[in-house]
Amino acid sequence: MSATSEFHYERETSWCPGCGDFQILKSVEQALVALGKKPGEVLVVSGIGQAAKLPHYLNANGFNGLHGRALPPAFGAKCANHELTVLVTTGDGDCYGEGGNHFIHAIRRNIDITVIVHNNQIYGLTKGQASPTSDIGFVTKTQPGGVVLTPFNPLAVAISLEAAFVARAFSKDTDHVASLIVEGVKTPGFALIDVLQPCVSFNKVNTYQWYQQRVYRLDEDGYDPADKLKAFEKALEWGERIPTGVLYKNPRAESYLDHFIKPGEKPLVKRERPRGEIEALVNEFYSEI
Amino acid sequence: MKATDFNIIIAGQAGQGLNTISGLLLKTLTKGGWHVYASQNYMSRVRGGHNFMNIRISQSPVFSTPAGANMLVALDQRSVDEHLRRLEDPAVVVYDMESVKPAQGANGTIWAGAPLLKLAKENGGVIYQNSVALGGIMALLGVGLTDLSGVFSKRFSKNRKVLEDNVRAAKAGFDYMTSINGHFNFMPTLPQREKRLLMNGAEAMGLGMIAGGLRFVAAYPMSPSTGVFTYIAEKAARVGIIAEQAEDEIAAINMAIGASAAGARSATMTSGGGLALMVEGVSLAGIMETPLVIADLQRPGPATGLPTRTGQEDLDFVLSLGHGEFPRFIFAPGTVEETFYTSAAAMNLADKYQVPVFILGDQLLVDSYSTLDKLDIPKIRNENYLISNEHLGKEPYLRYRFTETGVSPRAYFGQAGTHFISDCHVHEEDGHISEDAEISSKMAEKRFRKLIGMKNEPYGPKYYGPEKAQVALVCWGSTYGAVKETVDNFGQEGGGLGMVHFNRIWPFPGEDTLEILRGCKKIFVVENNIQGQFNRLLRRETGIRTEEPILRYDGRPFSVQFITQEILTRLA
Numbered sequence: 001m002s003a004t005s006e007f008h009y010e011r012e013t014s015w016c017p018g019c020g021d022f023q024i025l026k027s028v029e030q031a032l033v034a035l036g037k038k039p040g041e042v043l044v045v046s047g048i049g050q051a052a053k054l055p056h057y058l059n060a061n062g063f064n065g066l067h068g069r070a071l072p073p074a075f076g077a078k079c080a081n082h083e084l085t086v087l088v089t090t091g092d093g094d095c096y097g098e099g100g101n102h103f104i105h106a107i108r109r110n111i112d113i114t115v116i117v118h119n120n121q122i123y124g125l126t127k128g129q130a131s132p133t134s135d136i137g138f139v140t141k142t143q144p145g146g147v148v149l150t151p152f153n154p155l156a157v158a159i160s161l162e163a164a165f166v167a168r169a170f171s172k173d174t175d176h177v178a179s180l181i182v183e184g185v186k187t188p189g190f191a192l193i194d195v196l197q198p199c200v201s202f203n204k205v206n207t208y209q210w211y212q213q214r215v216y217r218l219d220e221d222g223y224d225p226a227d228k229l230k231a232f233e234k235a236l237e238w239g240e241r242i243p244t245g246v247l248y249k250n251p252r253a254e255s256y257l258d259h260f261i262k263p264g265e266k267p268l269v270k271r272e273r274p275r276g277e278i279e280a281l282v283n284e285f286y287s288e289i
Numbered sequence: 290m291k292a293t294d295f296n297i298i299i300a301g302q303a304g305q306g307l308n309t310i311s312g313l314l315l316k317t318l319t320k321g322g323w324h325v326y327a328s329q330n331y332m333s334r335v336r337g338g339h340n341f342m343n344i345r346i347s348q349s350p351v352f353s354t355p356a357g358a359n360m361l362v363a364l365d366q367r368s369v370d371e372h373l374r375r376l377e378d379p380a381v382v383v384y385d386m387e388s389v390k391p392a393q394g395a396n397g398t399i400w401a402g403a404p405l406l407k408l409a410k411e412n413g414g415v416i417y418q419n420s421v422a423l424g425g426i427m428a429l430l431g432v433g434l435t436d437l438s439g440v441f442s443k444r445f446s447k448n449r450k451v452l453e454d455n456v457r458a459a460k461a462g463f464d465y466m467t468s469i470n471g472h473f474n475f476m477p478t479l480p481q482r483e484k485r486l487l488m489n490g491a492e493a494m495g496l497g498m499i500a501g502g503l504r505f506v507a508a509y510p511m512s513p514s515t516g517v518f519t520y521i522a523e524k525a526a527r528v529g530i531i532a533e534q535a536e537d538e539i540a541a542i543n544m545a546i547g548a549s550a551a552g553a554r555s556a557t558m559t560s561g562g563g564l565a566l567m568v569e570g571v572s573l574a575g576i577m578e579t580p581l582v583i584a585d586l587q588r589p590g591p592a593t594g595l596p597t598r599t600g601q602e603d604l605d606f607v608l609s610l611g612h613g614e615f616p617r618f619i620f621a622p623g624t625v626e627e628t629f630y631t632s633a634a635a636m637n638l639a640d641k642y643q644v645p646v647f648i649l650g651d652q653l654l655v656d657s658y659s660t661l662d663k664l665d666i667p668k669i670r671n672e673n674y675l676i677s678n679e680h681l682g683k684e685p686y687l688r689y690r691f692t693e694t695g696v697s698p699r700a701y702f703g704q705a706g707t708h709f710i711s712d713c714h715v716h717e718e719d720g721h722i723s724e725d726a727e728i729s730s731k732m733a734e735k736r737f738r739k740l741i742g743m744k745n746e747p748y749g750p751k752y753y754g755p756e757k758a759q760v761a762l763v764c765w766g767s768t769y770g771a772v773k774e775t776v777d778n779f780g781q782e783g784g785g786l787g788m789v790h791f792n793r794i795w796p797f798p799g800e801d802t803l804e805i806l807r808g809c810k811k812i813f814v815v816e817n818n819i820q821g822q823f824n825r826l827l828r829r830e831t832g833i834r835t836e837e838p839i840l841r842y843d844g845r846p847f848s849v850q851f852i853t854q855e856i857l858t859r860l861a
Contacts, residue, residue, distance in 0.1 A: 011721070040704075040705075040707055040708045041703065042708075043702045043703070045547070048713075053722070056710065056712075056721050056722055059708070060708055061703070061708040061710065062709075062711070062720070063547060063550055063702075064710065064713055064714070064722075065543060065547075065713055066543065066569055066573050066713060069540075069543040069573075071540075072507075072539070072540040072543035073543050073544065073546055073547025073550065074547060075533075075544050075547065076505060076507065076543070076544035076545060076546065076548030076549070076550075076551065076553075076555070077547040077548060077551035077702060079505055080505055080547075080548040080551035080552055081551045081552060081553075081701065081702060081703045083703055084703045101536050101537060101540070102536065102539075102540050104536070105536035260526070267703075268530075268531065268548075268553045269504070269703075271504070271529050273528065277527075277528055278499065278500045278669075281496055281499065281500075281528070282486070282496070282664050285487060285488045285492070285661075286485070286486050287316060287319040287484060287485060287486075288320065288439070288443070288484075
């Protein structure tokens with residue numbers, strides 16, 4: 001991919017040099033080009049955090065909302081205009097901490113969006129506190145004795161709720177991340193891509209080297225992502241070896257809007273209300289003499 | 290209370306079919322050409338307790354519930370004990386003679402007991418007890434069974450057996466009551482039969498939002514706002530609306546903002562506690578300049594407060610909620626009819642100015658039924674405030690372009706191949722983050738320039754009453770009915786009594802208020818809270834001197850009697 005795709009937006013970022021966010025941005029651009037999309041056809045929704053600034057560095061539609069609240073507006077926007085390809089770029093704090101309740105229910109809704117979580121196991125923008133995915137024992141300024149909370153397992157949660165598409169990748173492998181985004185977009189329903197991404201400023205444990213030594217690709221040994229129990233097993237695997245790739249793909253997943261918008265129907269935003277439709281509602285309140 | 294009015298209390302436990310009887314009775318009376326007004330009192334429980342509905346019947350439009358009543362339909366003993374003291378002399382009590390015993394009331398109380406349960410068993414089963422009672426009520430009112438049968442026919446059109454059983458049960462009640470008590474003869478004479486609508490405030494609000502172009506709604510159930518959401522959800526598929534029950538109020542408002550940014554007219558509704566969760570979202574809509582209608586159907590607080598009762602305690606909250614500064618509209622319609630038009634206008638004004646628009650209602654407003662002569666649909670003008678595709682192509686599109694009116698041309702995501710960013714930070718004209726000092730102040734000024742146009746929008750204060758009244762009652766929202774009827778019934782004491790009702794509360798219509806209240810010697814604000822929140826706002830915005838406000842904060846609505854007594858005491 002050339003550096004000047006239609007989606008490329010030359011702008012000074014507020015990311016630290018060497019941050020995994022740059023790699024994810026590259027993968028997003030690469031995926032959108034591969035999907036043959038135009039900038040006007042794509043909406044990238046985010047909350048707050050370093051990951052959530054991504055829409056400002058991409059040439060496409062963007063909605064940069066509140067901390068933890070990326071998923072609800074993404075749902076609303078997709079309902080209003082289902083012709084849009086809706087991506088969410090969010091972080092482990094934004095999506096799994098502040099927005100944890102929305103994460104659960106967005107998966108249950110199974111709206112057709114693709115959620116890319118920049119998971120660096122730490123809070124970056126607030127300068128280095130534990131995140132929901134920080135490992136036990138991880139020492140920070142706010143957890144000086146080390147993290148004692150059980151880490152949140154987003155993939156296991158997503159699989160238990162029968163998300164349409166559940167994947168994990170390592171940010172450095174930009175081609176792999178891009179290919180997962182392409183597959184996630186093409187899959188009807190909720191697609192989760194948890195991207196392991198080093199925080200070069202505050203996470204001195206989960207470094208490039210740390211991930212590089214552990215990650216391996218599931219698709220290289222005939223893994224079947226339709227097998228829910230196997231997917232669970234893989235979602236629980238963490239430590240010496242960390243599986244990446246498509247962990248689970250729900251073969252029965254139906255997108256939320258399939259229940260409310262018929263094939264070929266116009267998006268809500270492009271509809272005119274037929275004359276007489278309101279009068280018919282009013283007439284229901286009349287008493288007949 | 291006018292001499293031509295007739296007032297019924299239907300009381301019993303939750304789950305006894307109170308709503309069924311009341312609903313059918315209201316429909317029957319509307320069909321008969323009466324004007325009705327009905328308010329509901331219920332507890333926060335599903336079974337048991339004590340609930341009641343007040344139904345007022347008149348030949349002219351009525352807007353409030355009086356303190357007294359002419360008929361009590363007592364579904365249990367507690368209903369007799371609770372309401373006997375409210376009965377006029379004479380009045381009639383309808384009850385099941387096997388389960389309820391008469392008590393010592395006024396001399397003129399007619400104890401019209403009937404074996405309701407027994408008659409129901411003989412005519413199809415226990416479940417028809419309410420229809421037996423309804424038949425009995427028809428006999429006592431002297432209005433025949435034709436209209437009730439008509440209402441049954443519509444309601445049970447799909448099941449002939451159920452329809453026939455109901456009609457037979459009603460006839461049994463009717464015949465019994467006629468043979469024992471004859472006709473009850475102080476009901477006002479039959480009106481001309483006019484075709485009217487019967488609607489509650491929740492339905493009026495939902496219908497108004499739909500008429501105002503609503504396409505997306507997300508909400509979390511909370512009394513007393515649930516009725517608005519339920520009405521829209523029921524009609525959604527028919528009229529191309531997506532109605533989603535969110536996991537919480539935070540999700541609800543953020544969903545609605547997302548849908549709105551993508552171009553769909555959106556709304557959410559809640560009560561005070563839910564609104565507290567939505568606060569950050571309102572602030573987002575403020576800086577993102579995303580149109581949004583938020584209905585706050587108030588109940589008394591703080592916290593869970595009185596979940597099913599009425600109050601006007603959220604005014605200060607709604608005036609200032611949301612961190613940071615941004616313009617907003619606040620409306621507080623006074624009647625069911627005004628609720629319809631205001632809700633439709635709210636959808637349009639949100640789009641026109643790209644601001645959050647609040648509709649402040651309360652339990653009294655949304656749960657009360659009213660008859661309306663008509664709703665004028667062509668009066669609602671849904672303008673398209675989005676930028677046209679033609680204009681979009683002309684120059685680089687800037688979502689937050691600086692303009693004289695403060696309103697930037699608005700596109701939606703995916704429109705005609707353009708793209709832009711909607712943002713929560715201080716941003717440049719193109720929507721990208723900025724920390725520049727000059728941009729910060731220019732953007733704030735741009736947003737607040739909208740107030741120039743907003744101040745000239747309609748729904749300002751309305752005066753009602755005699756010319757040059759010396760005493761004015763000022764009110765807002767649902768207190769309209771009781772205050773209006775206080776004015777109607779008041780004599781010339783103190784130089785006459787007028788009313789000023791505020792629907793648009795913000796931007797505050799200061800100049801109009803000064804004009805209307807010029808020459809008033811005494812001004813009393815009437816409102817359902819302990820601090821006199823509107824009274825303080827009125828003083829702050831106009832410098833007008835007001836008297837000690839007339840307040841009620843027990844979770845119950847004002848009555849004409851309550852307000853009149855307060856006025857007389859203060860004028861004495």
